[in-house]
Amino acid sequence: xxxxxxxxxxxxxxxxxxxxxxxxxxxxxxxxxxxxxxxxxxxxxxxxxxxxxxxxxxxxxxxxxxxxxxxxxxxxxxxxxxxxxxxxxxxxxxxxxxxxxxxxxxxxxxxxxxxxxxxxxxxxxxxxxxxxxxxxxxxxxxxxxxxxxxxxxxxxxxxxxxxxxxxxxxxxxxxxxxxxxxxxxxxxxxxxxxxxxxxxxxxxxxxxxxxxxxxxxxxxxxxxxxxxxxxxxxxxxxxxxxxxxxxxxxxx
Numbered sequence: 001x002x003x004x005x006x007x008x009x010x011x012x013x014x015x016x017x018x019x020x021x022x023x024x025x026x027x028x029x030x031x032x033x034x035x036x037x038x039x040x041x042x043x044x045x046x047x048x049x050x051x052x053x054x055x056x057x058x059x060x061x062x063x064x065x066x067x068x069x070x071x072x073x074x075x076x077x078x079x080x081x082x083x084x085x086x087x088x089x090x091x092x093x094x095x096x097x098x099x100x101x102x103x104x105x106x107x108x109x110x111x112x113x114x115x116x117x118x119x120x121x122x123x124x125x126x127x128x129x130x131x132x133x134x135x136x137x138x139x140x141x142x143x144x145x146x147x148x149x150x151x152x153x154x155x156x157x158x159x160x161x162x163x164x165x166x167x168x169x170x171x172x173x174x175x176x177x178x179x180x181x182x183x184x185x186x187x188x189x190x191x192x193x194x195x196x197x198x199x200x201x202x203x204x205x206x207x208x209x210x211x212x213x214x215x216x217x218x219x220x221x222x223x224x225x226x227x228x229x230x231x232x233x234x235x236x237x238x239x240x241x242x243x244x245x246x247x248x249x250x251x252x
Contacts, residue, residue, distance in 0.1 A: 001107065004061040009054025016066045018046040019128075021093055021100050025060035029053070036090045043093045043131070047071070063100050065107065067124055085125070085132045094134040102127050148173070149187045152180060156192070160200045161222040166193070201236040204229075209248060214241045 002023075009029050020027065020043060027038040031052045038044050046052050048068075074086070093099055106123050109115045115123075155172055156164070166177035169192060173180055177192070184192050200221040207217040215226060223229035234240050239247065 001065070002061070002063045002104070006057060006059040007054075008057050009052070011051065011053035013049065013051045014046065014066065015048050016068045017048055017071070018044075018064060018066055020044040020046070020062050020064040021103070023061040023063055023100065026058050027060045027062060028055045028058055030055050031089060034089060038090050041092055041095075042090055044090050045087050046089075047073075063103055065103055065124070069125075069128075081136065082133065085128045086136060087128070087132055088135065091135050092138065093131055097130060099127055099131060145183045146187065148180075149184050152184050152192060153188070153195070156196050156199055160196050160203065161220060163222045163224075164193075164196050197232060198236060201233055204233065204241070205237070205244065208241055208245055217241070 004024075009027065020038075022038045022040055022042050022044070024040055026040075027036075027042075027044060029036045029038075029044060029046070029052050031046065032050060035055065036044055071085075102123070106115070106120060106127075110120050152169070152173070155169070159168075162168075169180055170177050181192050184195070188195060190198070200223075204217045204221045207220055208214070212220065214230075218226050218229035221229075223232070230240060233244075237244060
């Protein structure tokens with residue numbers, strides 16, 4: 001079915017699964033201790049026998065379907081499992097294939113009696129399998145990207161003093177700098193080379209406080225041009241190295 005309203009999700013307990021697709025707007029639901037905030041492009045999967053209710057007034061356009069199928073609660077497993085339908089309580093549904101169009105077509109054909117129960121169940125299982133496959137692939141890619149981002153950060157912290165370039169990262173990780181930068185910046189909220197600069201200046205502050213001269217610090221963090229180091233230091237910290245030291249000396 002499909003519903004477009006501005007309302008609070010009613011308090012209910014179903015004896016069937018309910019799968020909702022948010023086509024437009026937002027949908028908020030509390031499921032036991034879990035609070036679900038779904039927006040356009042998300043789905044919500046409500047299990048049978050568990051009370052759920054809305055948390056606020058939502059304006060939404062939702063396509064939903066009730067179905068009965070055996071299932072059990074399970075915990076997230078990093079291993080890819082294509083042999084089972086594995087779905088979280090909420091997540092993104094794929095745009096390709098268009099699962100909403102498939103669901104609407106299936107419901108319409110069912111209502112007018114053009115398809116049998118066995119055909120309906122077969123098609124619904126296929127749609128759920130598509131969503132499960134999409135979710136697992138997204139998680140797998142996300143986990144892989146998290147690990148790669150951590151490796152990039154580790155490479156930066158170990159080699160920041162070596163005047164790192166885009167080619168250094170491409171050589172180290174066997175990927176284009178653009179790909180690496182997209183993955184890294186999505187998680188670190190800054191580009192790879194900006195992180196290199198920011199980290200080198202942070203380290204230079206530590207060296208200054210340890211008693212190294214400004215010239216020594218510039219060399220230690222990989223700057224061959226002393227005056228360029230001064231400009232970068234001030235750009236990152238807002239003060240010159242001498243002002244930075246003076247501030248800490250006065251603080252002490």
